[in-house]
Amino acid sequence: MVPLLKADGLTRRFDGLAILNGVSLEVAEGQCIGLVGENGCGKTSLLNVLSGVDRPDRGQIQYAPENGQMADITRWPAWRRARAGLLHYFQSPHIWRNLTVAEHVLAAATGCMLEGSVLGAARWSLSSSLRRSTRAKCEKLLDFVGLRGRANAKACELSFGQMKLVGLARLLAAPVRRMLLLDEPTAGIAPEVVVRMIEFLRKVRASGVGMLVVEHDREMLSGLADAVLELRQGRVVGFGEVA
Amino acid sequence: MNFLWNALILINIYALLCLGNNLTVGYAGLLNLATAASFAIGSYTTALIMTRLGMGLPMAIGGAILVSLVLALVIGSATLRYRRTSFALASLAFQVLVLAVIRNTEVFGGTLGIKGIPRPAWIGTGSGSLLAFWLLTAVILVAVILGYLGLRRSPWALALQASRDDELAAVSVGKNVPWIRVEAFLVSSVIIAVAGGLFASYIQYIDPTSFGVDESILLLLALVCGGTCNTRGPVLGAVFVIALPEWLRFLDVSAPYAANIRSIVFGILVILLMRYRPQGLAGRYALD
Numbered sequence: 278m279v280p281l282l283k284a285d286g287l288t289r290r291f292d293g294l295a296i297l298n299g300v301s302l303e304v305a306e307g308q309c310i311g312l313v314g315e316n317g318c319g320k321t322s323l324l325n326v327l328s329g330v331d332r333p334d335r336g337q338i339q340y341a342p343e344n345g346q347m348a349d350i351t352r353w354p355a356w357r358r359a360r361a362g363l364l365h366y367f368q369s370p371h372i373w374r375n376l377t378v379a380e381h382v383l384a385a386a387t388g389c390m391l392e393g394s395v396l397g398a399a400r401w402s403l404s405s406s407l408r409r410s411t412r413a414k415c416e417k418l419l420d421f422v423g424l425r426g427r428a429n430a431k432a433c434e435l436s437f438g439q440m441k442l443v444g445l446a447r448l449l450a451a452p453v454r455r456m457l458l459l460d461e462p463t464a465g466i467a468p469e470v471v472v473r474m475i476e477f478l479r480k481v482r483a484s485g486v487g488m489l490v491v492e493h494d495r496e497m498l499s500g501l502a503d504a505v506l507e508l509r510q511g512r513v514v515g516f517g518e519v520a
Numbered sequence: 521m522n523f524l525w526n527a528l529i530l531i532n533i534y535a536l537l538c539l540g541n542n543l544t545v546g547y548a549g550l551l552n553l554a555t556a557a558s559f560a561i562g563s564y565t566t567a568l569i570m571t572r573l574g575m576g577l578p579m580a581i582g583g584a585i586l587v588s589l590v591l592a593l594v595i596g597s598a599t600l601r602y603r604r605t606s607f608a609l610a611s612l613a614f615q616v617l618v619l620a621v622i623r624n625t626e627v628f629g630g631t632l633g634i635k636g637i638p639r640p641a642w643i644g645t646g647s648g649s650l651l652a653f654w655l656l657t658a659v660i661l662v663a664v665i666l667g668y669l670g671l672r673r674s675p676w677a678l679a680l681q682a683s684r685d686d687e688l689a690a691v692s693v694g695k696n697v698p699w700i701r702v703e704a705f706l707v708s709s710v711i712i713a714v715a716g717g718l719f720a721s722y723i724q725y726i727d728p729t730s731f732g733v734d735e736s737i738l739l740l741l742a743l744v745c746g747g748t749c750n751t752r753g754p755v756l757g758a759v760f761v762i763a764l765p766e767w768l769r770f771l772d773v774s775a776p777y778a779a780n781i782r783s784i785v786f787g788i789l790v791i792l793l794m795r796y797r798p799q800g801l802a803g804r805y806a807l808d
Contacts, residue, residue: 359691373690385693
């Protein structure tokens with residue numbers, strides 16, 4: 278299997294307390310690893326360090342961007358990692374309260390250097406084909422999460438579950454998707470949508486995207502993950518294949 | 521009649537100032553307390569190029585834009601990584617610094633300012649000159665509004681608003697938040713520099729009293745009253761700033777009193793708006 282993300286000896290301390298203590302792991306292309314453990318064991322902290330939201334005190338993170346070899350990304354800022362396809366889905370929805378549902382997906386769908394810049398804005402205004410193709414992609418994603426009917430609603434007017442779905446659509450709209458860090462993706466979402474979400478994530482994984490999923494729902498994990506990694510007090514205490 | 525044209529010209533110039541400020545305050549969500557400093561940079565650069573180098577208004581405004589861009593790039597790169605409160609304080613420090621330099625530097629005329637700034641020759645000096653100057657400001661204002669309408673639904677404008685509403689989420693989808701903010705600050709500085717150039721050429725005499733901290737606060741209040749994140753709000757805010765003291769003149773209130781009454785009215789209006797209509801009279805975004 279081709280390695281996609283590799284962490285080696287990650288340590289993170291807060292006020293002298295080791296939240297992560299020498300965590301090492303490896304995720305390959307198309308592999309999904311479930312991350313389990315009690316509350317406070319360091320699962321979310323690990324995802325934060327891997328996505329660049331937080332910096333490790335010690336250790337190294339390597340990642341293989343699209344058409345690239347493994348590179349040391351420990352010092353890359355979070356936005357650069359996201360542009361390279363290393364995407365973080367947060368536990369809380371983190372919506373943009375003044376933007377509509379459609380605008381959430383649109384903002385994420387156009388993340389590259391030129392399109393996201395003020396110069397790219399001029400190209401956007403002038404190119405109707407660019408606008409059409411991007412909007413079609415966004416509508417497809419909104420269809421998937423079942424929010425097309427609420428495309429023009431402000432995200433802050435939605436229920437908690439719908440906000441999480443907006444976050445998922447936003448994540449999946451990213452131009453480059455190589456590795457997903459999913460922090461309790463199904464929490465607060467209706468069961469019928471969870472089933473569709475698992476199906477969709479399976480398809481995404483089949484396309485070669487790697488995943489690291491924090492999830493308390495063991496049933497969900499068994500339907501998606503290839504292996505499970507257990508954390509306890511910031512250390513890896515177990516790793517096993519899913520039967 | 522001259523009185524009316526004077527008010528209409530100033531409304532256009534202040535609308536440009538509010539539209540420029542709208543990018544940093546409204547779209548980026550950063551409390552910019554240095555608008556008057558950027559206004560001063562545009563005005564003084566234009567005034568110096570016209571009076572010392574004898575160049576025309578278009579060239580002078582071009583020079584003002586260049587100087588503003590360079591300064592905005594330096595200041596923006598240094599301050600736009602800060603969080604909101606830190607940015608507000610840094611912008612206030614920049615405002616104080618610029619004013620201190622202007623007051624204490626001979627080339628800027630110190631506290632006496634710069635006199636004899638010419639109006640463009642093609643505008644003329646006759647009875648139609650004010651109409652011509654108003655047309656000039658109106659054409660530039662319309663161009664800026666059209667630019668705004670093109671930008672407002674662009675991915676860049678969405679990214680800017682996203683970084684304002686939740687920076688972490690913006691970063692997690694690949695938005696380089698500090699750079700997007702620097703871009704907004706640069707575009708904002710260009711618009712404000714143009715307004716400054718027009719102001720210097722129209723008033724023909726500038727001194728530090730037009731660019732103090734109180735002017736920055738007044739411009740911010742005008743924007744908050746009118747509303748942010750669209751074009752209607754900033755233009756409405758500019759109308760308030762200029763029209764209110766002019767209207768008070770009809771009530772036989774002298775100019776210094778009119779300015780004080782304007783400040784009182786703005787103060788009360790902002791407090792009421794924050795309570796009952798936080799997005800301003802015509803805005804889209806409620807400041808938090």
